[in-house]
Amino acid sequence: MIRPMRPVIVAGNWKMHTTPADAGELARTIAARTRVDGVVRVLCPPYVCLAAVRDAVADTDVAVGAQDVHHEATGAFTGAISAPMLAGLATWTIVGHSERRRDACETDELIGRKVVAARGAGLRTILCVGEQLADREAGRARAVVDRQLWGCLTAVDPAALNGDDPLGFSIAYEPIWAIGTGRNARGADAAEMVAAIRTTLAAIGLADGGDGVPVLYGGSVASSNINEFMAEPSIDGALVGGASLKPDEMAAIVARAGLTAAARAAAAT
Numbered sequence: 001m002i003r004p005m006r007p008v009i010v011a012g013n014w015k016m017h018t019t020p021a022d023a024g025e026l027a028r029t030i031a032a033r034t035r036v037d038g039v040v041r042v043l044c045p046p047y048v049c050l051a052a053v054r055d056a057v058a059d060t061d062v063a064v065g066a067q068d069v070h071h072e073a074t075g076a077f078t079g080a081i082s083a084p085m086l087a088g089l090a091t092w093t094i095v096g097h098s099e100r101r102r103d104a105c106e107t108d109e110l111i112g113r114k115v116v117a118a119r120g121a122g123l124r125t126i127l128c129v130g131e132q133l134a135d136r137e138a139g140r141a142r143a144v145v146d147r148q149l150w151g152c153l154t155a156v157d158p159a160a161l162n163g164d165d166p167l168g169f170s171i172a173y174e175p176i177w178a179i180g181t182g183r184n185a186r187g188a189d190a191a192e193m194v195a196a197i198r199t200t201l202a203a204i205g206l207a208d209g210g211d212g213v214p215v216l217y218g219g220s221v222a223s224s225n226i227n228e229f230m231a232e233p234s235i236d237g238a239l240v241g242g243a244s245l246k247p248d249e250m251a252a253i254v255a256r257a258g259l260t261a262a263a264r265a266a267a268a269t
């Protein structure tokens with residue numbers, strides 16, 4: 001059987017940047033400058049900017065994503081946004097970002113419930129995992145990521161994750177020490193972890209042994225280092241933070257991702 005090639009994805013996580021007044025213009029500029037065949041583009045602005053970004057990219061194939069969802073659909077959860085509320089605003093969401101694990105004390109178990117809520121509402125879901133510097137230095141990086149994956153996904157029906165939609169469920173491997181620090185992982189180290197992630201996904205019981213699940217790298221991705229990651233066959237794109245607010249950077253990152261997408265398409269024919 002010929003295995004369908006995995007998609008190449010570049011997702012921008014705008015974090016707590018932009019306002020409804022300026023997000024549309026930034027999204028429009030990025031959309032226009034990143035038109036590259038074969039690369040799935042996703043922009044994840046703050047909730048209050050989702051409508052502006054949705055309208056700005058309406059005539060393009062850029063998708064809009066949220067940065068988080070609540071694990072319940074409705075209820076007395078002051079300040080929270082649920083997955084069903086995003087209907088018409090976003091088709092993707094990030095969950096389990098390390099900044100939410102840190103600032104909102106999100107546990108693996110809770111993040112697993114968010115995955116279920118997001119997939120249940122039909123949102124394409126990017127689950128973030130990654131180790132602290134101390135874990136890497138102590139040789140525990142793989143064990144930590146393994147524990148996160150099992151903790152998040154054990155209670156999730158694997159069929160609900162990547163079912164029929166090749167983009168339904170992805171992982172972003174984001175070593176915490178690389179996020180926002182300008183100190184990216186080495187491509188080879190990231191690729192080694194991505195291979196380990198797929199081994200774990202297979203053990204958890206994902207269809208196709210997890211082989212179809214896109215795994216992205218995140219952590220100080222920039223035009224200057226994207227090549228290192230996109231040159232690794234196991235890495236399917238990037239979750240970009242700081243650089244995703246800069247159209248020049250995004251143009252270069254998506255252009256490099258496009259080379260990988262084209263090479264995969266050529267290899268598949």
Ligand code: PGA
Nearest residue numbers: 179180219220221241242
């Ligand atoms: P960074 O953030 O690219 O600014 O390091 C990545 C992320 O947190 O998703």
